[in-house]
Amino acid sequence: MANRPAEDHFTEPAVERRRRQISCKDGSAMLSLVSETFSGWSNQIEITQELIDQFATLSGDNYWIHTDPVKAQRESPFGTTIAHGWLVQILISRMQLPLDYEITDFKSMVNYGSDRMRFVCPVPSGCRIHARNRVKAVQAVKSGIQLTMEINIHVVGQERPSVINDQIILYM
DSSP: OTTSOTTOOBOOOOOOOOOEEEETTOHHHHHTTBOSSOOOOOOOEEOOHHHHHHHHHHHOOOOHHHHOHHHHHHHOTTSSOBOOHHHHHHGGGGSOOOOSEEEESOSOEEEEEEEEEEEOSOOBTTOEEEEEEEEEEEEEETTEEEEEEEEEEEETTOSSOSEEEEEEEEEO
């Protein structure tokens, strides 16, 4: 985008298509979202050393494997610095997942946390990441509808995900 600063390394999201509307009050329609099939890929994000260093400063996690390229090249099994797992996970908010549905008829939607989060593979500095997802479960709970979305974040070109997160979204 023209008004993003030059140091921003985020690609543009795909053009948004018309999405089917799913009411959170329609249990069978919500259950129809559960699938073993993952969505297409999100936009890509470049993982720069600058981004890693900024996260290290913010989080206080200055471990050399993240912040010292010379030592990481010499001593790390990865041959370079790697991004913090939490940095990679947090970047999901910058990725636009290509969902073909939109959930409607709720007053509030909240991130209810994660059932499971794993940092499976390292994310080396200088690479690009992207994500895809699937709806893993839908459950009626006392306060509304709980949707569990499995989000897999990959280094572009890698088969195995770097982060797997079963994120729970509560529709009230």
